[in-house]
Amino acid sequence: MEFIKVTPDYKPYIALIELNRPKELNALNLQLMGELRDALKALDNDDNVRTIIITGNEKAFAAGADIKQMAGKSAVDMLKIDQFSTWDQIRKTKKPLIAAVSGFALGGGCELAMTCDMIIASETAKFGQPEIKIGVMPGAGGTQRLTKAIGKAKAMELVLTGRFISGEEAMQYGLVNKVVPVEMYMHEAIKLAEEIAQMSPIAAQLAKESVNRSFETHLDEGLTFERKNFYLTFASEDQSEGMQAFIEKRKPEYKGK
Numbered sequence: 001m002e003f004i005k006v007t008p009d010y011k012p013y014i015a016l017i018e019l020n021r022p023k024e025l026n027a028l029n030l031q032l033m034g035e036l037r038d039a040l041k042a043l044d045n046d047d048n049v050r051t052i053i054i055t056g057n058e059k060a061f062a063a064g065a066d067i068k069q070m071a072g073k074s075a076v077d078m079l080k081i082d083q084f085s086t087w088d089q090i091r092k093t094k095k096p097l098i099a100a101v102s103g104f105a106l107g108g109g110c111e112l113a114m115t116c117d118m119i120i121a122s123e124t125a126k127f128g129q130p131e132i133k134i135g136v137m138p139g140a141g142g143t144q145r146l147t148k149a150i151g152k153a154k155a156m157e158l159v160l161t162g163r164f165i166s167g168e169e170a171m172q173y174g175l176v177n178k179v180v181p182v183e184m185y186m187h188e189a190i191k192l193a194e195e196i197a198q199m200s201p202i203a204a205q206l207a208k209e210s211v212n213r214s215f216e217t218h219l220d221e222g223l224t225f226e227r228k229n230f231y232l233t234f235a236s237e238d239q240s241e242g243m244q245a246f247i248e249k250r251k252p253e254y255k256g257k
Helices: 030-044 074-081 084-091 108-115 128-136 141-148 152-161 167-172 180-198 203-211 218-231 236-247
Strands: 004-011 014-017 051-055 059-064 097-101 102-107 118-122 126-128 178-180
Touching: 004 030, 004 180, 004 203, 014 030, 014 180, 030 051, 030 084, 051 180, 059 097, 059 108, 097 108, 097 180, 102 108, 102 167, 108 126, 108 236, 118 167, 118 180, 126 167, 128 152, 178 180, 203 218, 203 236, 218 236
Parallel strands: 014 051, 051 097, 059 102, 097 118, 102 126, 118 178
Antiparallel strands: 004 014
């Protein structure tokens, strides 16, 4: 792959994907997004991977979409390109995704970070949806996920002004999980990934699916979905191992079965 680096065995049960267009501050062009989609699909099918970290570099997670690919396009051109089908596939990743963000996470970069399940940010991180400044608006979930994460008033402010917020502000608003010094953000992302990777991968995937469903439906339907997934965990060997290990006061050995 040309624009991302994939390390499936970065740590036990942890895969690492690095966005790799440093000269363009990891701007998300069509090829990079296609490579990311394909990599996530492959890792989703890899039984040796339980958690996936997506990162950029210290200067930029991703500074936005590749504007040069869109400038001069018509509405019909954009419709035919259908770039958002790639984002839809990324959103369907079953395994837990952690975004490790340093530097710029703007426009599509912010949207990609929000597509992940958790965000660890460095003190230099800058989040924002500045599309309004070039005469357009967010198109890969920025108006939807940002609103759900930080509320209508603050999301409206950021989307309509294009203002950036720091990692600290983002944590105050509930957008990120933790903010740490720049030399520690990957360490913290790995630490979180390792903790999740110790759990039953079946239970983790079902739990992720259930949490995400809470944003897509009303409470009664969400509770019904949650209960079905809860019952489904009892069809796994991991459930039996987890409960038996608890009774025997030992560490469980999950196999993802």
